[in-house]
Amino acid sequence: MADIFHEVEEELRKDKYNELLRSWGPWALGAAVAIVLGAAGWQGWEYLERQSRWEESDRYFAALDLIADDQLLEADLELQRLTEEGSPGYAGLALMQRGELLLQSGDNESAGYMFEQAAEAFTFQAFADLARVKAAMALFDILSIDDLQNRLGETMQPERPYRLLAMEVIAAKAFAIGDYARAESEYDAIANDLDALTLPVAQRAQIALDLIRRIRATEGDTAEMPAEESAAETSSGAGDAPAEAGDEPMQFNLNMGDAADEDAANGLNVDSPALPDAAGLLNTETEDDGQD
Structure with a gap:
């Protein structure tokens, strides 16, 4: 008799497991598939981002090479394109370099504007602070001491x-x-x-x-x-x-x-x-x- 009761309990347990599997199995399988696809998508996105940053890096250093070769007009055009198309970091760096070129040409006011734009573009605080200080230095003779204090207050x-x-x-x-x-x-x-x-x-x-x-x-x-x-x-x-x-x-x-x-x-x-x-x-x- 004990064996009969044991077999009945096993059958009932199997039926319960099968019912649970039918109810929740598709959801569990879907969650597993979603996790796998999400991980694969994240890896793919990171790869594309790295590729994009490498391309921007190549463009940035190519512009620096143009500056070193005294091809300033071509360099400024490439930096302008990088400003418009690049990520915030490289857009900020391009604006900084454009500001430096304007400083060399004696246009301090336009240089200060470029540095201010760079400060807004950067999300890395140290770069943003550097851009603000350079903007203040470029506009030193134009701005009042109160203007400088307002612009540099957070930086200090x-x-x-x-x-x-x-x-x-x-x-x-x-x-x-x-x-x-x-x-x-x-x-x-x-x-x-x-x-x-x-x-x-x-x-x-x-x-x-x-x-x-x-x-x-x-x-x-x-x-x-x-x-x-x-x-x-x-x-x-x-x-x-x-x-x-x-x-x-x-x-x-x-x-x-x-x-x-x-x-x-x-x-x-x-x-x-x-x-x-x-x-x-x-x-x-x-x-x-x-x-x-």
């Missing part, structure tokens, strides 16, 4: 890679417009920044501070001198004594130092920051930038 946030250079742009603008108090404050913040202690930017800031303090001291001495004594000294010394550093208006921008103190000014020169190994970073920062 802690942990941003080009914040010290952005701070230096603001300090240089304050110096250029004769706001020596603000220039001294900005340069002092750079010189005492722990991240800048071993960098050339700290040395430039310290040289600028020394120069500004000499200028302010000279202006203070002149202001405190009695009017009669000042007039007498001017009339007696005119044409005999060499001009002091504070006698001539100070001229300063990111590419030229103070004409009144050539030795100190040489240390204040701030070259346009060089582009990093952009193509290499684009191929390694996939997760952050969204491209290979």
Whole structure:
């Protein structure tokens, strides 16, 4: 009797399994097929993306070769096409190179526009910050210090890679417009920044501070001198004594130092920051930038 009951239970169990298989089998099979097809599609998409990035890389470096061969018109046309057709990363790099070409031709305003467009195109934050700083440097003589502050405000946030250079742009603008108090404050913040202690930017800031303090001291001495004594000294010394550093208006921008103190000014020169190994970073920062 026990064997009969056991056989009945087995038959009932089989019937239940068959019913479950008929009900859920197609769904399970469909899910398995979907997973396989999805994995295959993802691999195919990644392959196509890599191929596209390689092609864009070839086009970008071909344009750089044209620049090296002094075929600037052809290079600019190829960079323009890459700007319109490329992924955000290579479109941004193409805009940066077009900006550099415009800087070389002396069209700083158009160069600044190109750098601003590059900052909008990049999704990799370091590249976007670099483009914003270069735009500010290109438009240095056009923009007010408030405009520069607004454009570079986010770039000067802690942990941003080009914040010290952005701070230096603001300090240089304050110096250029004769706001020596603000220039001294900005340069002092750079010189005492722990991240800048071993960098050339700290040395430039310290040289600028020394120069500004000499200028302010000279202006203070002149202001405190009695009017009669000042007039007498001017009339007696005119044409005999060499001009002091504070006698001539100070001229300063990111590419030229103070004409009144050539030795100190040489240390204040701030070259346009060089582009990093952009193509290499684009191929390694996939997760952050969204491209290979």
